[in-house]
Amino acid sequence: MTDTKLIINFETTECSRCGGTGHHQYNQITGTVCFQCLGTKTVLTRRGRLARERYDEAMAARLAVPVVDLQPGDLVWAHYSTYSGYTPVDSRKAWRRVKAVEIQENGGIGRHVLDADGNKTGEIIWHPSVRLEFESTQGERAVSRSMPVEELREWTVNRHDGPAIREIMIATAKRYTGAWLNTEEPPARPAPRLRKSADVETQEPKALPANKFAGDCRHCGQRVEEQQGERLRVDGRWAVQHKTGECPEPARAEEPKEAPVPAKDGAVRVVLTRAKLYPEVSRPGPAWTWSYSYAIGGAPAVGYGPGLSSLRDMLRTKFRATGVEIVEAWNTPAPAPAVEAKPARPAMVNKFGGSCRLCSVWVEEGKGERLNVDGKWVTQHTGGTCPEKPAPRPAVEEPGLYRAPGGRLYRVREGDEGRLYSREITRTEAGNVRFVRDPGSISRLSSEDRLSVEEAERISQDWDVCMNCGRELTVSRGMGPVCRKRV
Known part of the structure; x- marks a missing residue:
């Protein structure tokens, strides 16, 4: 019986830049690939990012090997450079098989020797270079660096070591909640944090200022005169409302006992009006909705509430025998105001x-x-x-x-x-x-x-x-x- 292959997972969430699609605005280098998630549709959470950083640090501490000490056939954790047109693009890191490690004594870059004043003396020091090439992959380019000898050994990569990697995976998943193994159940996500104002139940509500200007109440839609109500901000906009519990009841007229006056074509004439209705509590979505009323044959208006389609169906059903003429007051063009003619300018x-x-x-x-x-x-x-x-x-x-x-x-x-x-x-x-x-x-x-x-x-x-x-x-x-x- 063989051991189960361990795979470590890190906590992720939907990418906020592309909305979990992996694609965003087009560019000439990578097309529509999202720069934040690199096309994976997810990004690490705060806990997952911390666990990943500690995991990479442990891997580098135990598996790091200078590139000059690598041998062909070694399996290392690295990336290679590709080209999109004339622009170099680094691929994502993965386990890659080393094909060749070439060290050139004088094939690197040259640096000018400077005097005490910082001027070039004409002498050039050539540094050695290391060229690391992986096994054949479509679009692959070798990774190479040139630097002084004392700095050349500082270029390291992680060489594969199965037992050591297994120990690091188990230790990371055991210590950090943002990581787990494929043999375990993922940890429960933390509940969203509440605002401090919501946590403190004993905090008294702040008094709202009086309205300096008259306006329509955001609850009942009726007129509130200046200094007679309250002013507050709802969804980024200033709104007016009656004081708590002072909104008047909507006037509902009784149904006329006598038959309503028919219109010219024999149908009953019903005039519809509307007013803005604001919610009592701030919530996602529109800041207000339309509240409708109807008046039959010149009688006082009767409040109905939201739902224009249902109001029309109710009126057509109610006056099915005689027919109904529905007039929407907001769609009726108002007479153009008289414009006072300006006096002619003298020539x-x-x-x-x-x-x-x-x-x-x-x-x-x-x-x-x-x-x-x-x-x-x-x-x-x-x-x-x-x-x-x-x-x-x-x-x-x-x-x-x-x-x-x-x-x-x-x-x-x-x-x-x-x-x-x-x-x-x-x-x-x-x-x-x-x-x-x-x-x-x-x-x-x-x-x-x-x-x-x-x-x-x-x-x-x-x-x-x-x-x-x-x-x-x-x-x-x-x-x-x-x-x-x-x-």
Whole structure:
């Protein structure tokens, strides 16, 4: 007869991160595996964690062997490194068979020798390395370390020793309540600890403050005026209630002796109302429920309680002969409140030119009004009296110099694709000519606004600068032969 194989168990509980499913939010390393339980669906309890720590300490004290002393074929308690893409992942510890132990004298890492000031001297010391390889496993990578000789023997693993492991299992299960053997019954879990306030029975209840604001009672749903009830916090929210034992009885009207007034289609009209009903004791779940009442044909309301579906079935059964028209007051749209019209904001003088919102004719700055319409500032003629829309003027067809109806000067040129564009001609304080971009100005110009050569020369002579190219005048006529052709 062979001895029963001993297996030590540690107390566990459902993983609080994944809810006992073993899966959580997706990541690129391990997929949906939960990081807390590593896919096992359970984690150690406080007692189980203490027993496991003491068990590992006892195993390390009796079975620890330096890696350099291992021989091929030894069974050790260790893990190996795998790769998920390019990221190393350490597997869980288990008993693994050693395949090879390779010691390289100069195959480890090198460290620079530093002087007294901490600077590198150029000399490198190479430390030996140990490479520990286990028997073939899919996706296996050898575990290796490089360190100085005096530290190399500190790398230890637990080597298998059956009798010693059996003694450690029995001693751990005997001493700690968070561990038991497979031949024993698991220990009973401790009862949940109660709060100190629940343990002390002689503690007097704390007086509740008076309600500073009026509200509906969380028990009966009726109105509680300010300073006439109590205020308390229920499930993280402030609630109002009557003082203990002062909730009025719900008004229950007697059944009308005479037949109720039928609706237009011959059915009895019943109006349903509802109010919030709060529980007397804080409990898991919703903080309140709906309590319903019904009024038949204009009679006083009769309290019914929770259960809208059962209330509807009761009314349909009661008025089966005549029919019933159930009106839910909370679903009936209330009339929209009258909104007082705000006084119209007075219009202002337009600081900038723009197209009139009524006739789309350009309004020069200071010649119209600026007002807010639907949250946007728009321009219009003064008083909204738009002038008669003039006949459309011929569009600009050729490059040249133009004067807009408001007096502004523009230079029109031809672009790369044959399209005409315009720039406003302005002068700086130093007397230089600048060509400023003015979007949409080409559409406000007309071929009738084109300057003659004489007008262009006269303006250039007044400025002492050619208004077409912006250069200083070199001729007495006011414009050179090249710019004269471009007017």
